[in-house]
Amino acid sequence: KNEVEQSPQNLTAQEGEFITINCSYSVGISALHWLQQHPGGGIVSLFMLSSGKKKHGRLIATINIQEKHSSLHITASHPRDSAVYICAVTGNQFYFGTGTSLTVIP
Amino acid sequence: ETGVTQTPRHLVMGMTNKKSLKCEQHLGHNAMYWYKQSAKKPLELMFVYNFKEQTENNSVPSRFSPECPNSSHLFLHLHTLQPEDSALYLCASSRQDRGQNIQYFGAGTRLSVL
Numbered sequence: 001k002n003e004v005e006q007s008p009q010n011l012t013a014q015e016g017e018f019i020t021i022n023c024s025y026s027v028g029i030s031a032l033h034w035l036q037q038h039p040g041g042g043i044v045s046l047f048m049l050s051s052g053k054k055k056h057g058r059l060i061a062t063i064n065i066q067e068k069h070s071s072l073h074i075t076a077s078h079p080r081d082s083a084v085y086i087c088a089v090t091g092n093q094f095y096f097g098t099g100t101s102l103t104v105i106p
Numbered sequence: 107e108t109g110v111t112q113t114p115r116h117l118v119m120g121m122t123n124k125k126s127l128k129c130e131q132h133l134g135h136n137a138m139y140w141y142k143q144s145a146k147k148p149l150e151l152m153f154v155y156n157f158k159e160q161t162e163n164n165s166v167p168s169r170f171s172p173e174c175p176n177s178s179h180l181f182l183h184l185h186t187l188q189p190e191d192s193a194l195y196l197c198a199s200s201r202q203d204r205g206q207n208i209q210y211f212g213a214g215t216r217l218s219v220l
Contacts, residue, residue, distance in 0.1 A: 043196060043211035096149040
């Protein structure tokens with residue numbers, strides 16, 4: 001069992017839909033990261049958070065430390081949001097989820 | 107473009123070859139990382155360098171040998187690899203001295219071992 005679990009593994013949405021990706025973890029952490037991986041391998045770090053909520057454009061990330069759970073929300077989704085979204089946590093070491101593959105259809 | 111450059115982008119090598127992957131950043135970061143991403147497996151952290159000193163080695167086989175000559179450059183030397191080492195190898199960098207650890211990733215090197 002992975003220390004970081006993501007759901008769903010695959011997600012297809014219509015353009016404009018509100019999207020939620022969930023991440024649960026089982027280890028003590030100092031921070032949680034949301035990463036975006038585009039086809040071809042390029043990865044961008046979207047958020048690093050240790051409490052509360054952060055917003056950047058159409059992306060919102062929340063974390064509940066007590067429940068060991070984080071969500072990544074995408075409002076008004078767009079085809080360019082199609083990518084793999086990876087949740088990672090840092091504590092004594094890094095742990096990564098297997099990712100959520102998102103496809104947004106025009 | 108994240109500011110982290112990896113070369114080559116693609117590499118095909120035989121099991122007896124010796125090759126090196128290169129990573130370069132000019133973001134003023136002081137920590138650099140090597141990751142391995144195999145198909146349908148979680149991203150695996152391989153090595154961490156902080157201020158040019160290796161601080162983490164996650165039980166990586168000795169056929170992978172990292173080198174960090176300065177805080178801007180990171181190499182991964184490869185020798186006598188196995189086909190199961192075929193994967194995407196990602197480099198990342200971050201600035202760690204302010205309690206932040208937002209990592210910037212390179213585009214990766216797609217490695218195929220024949």
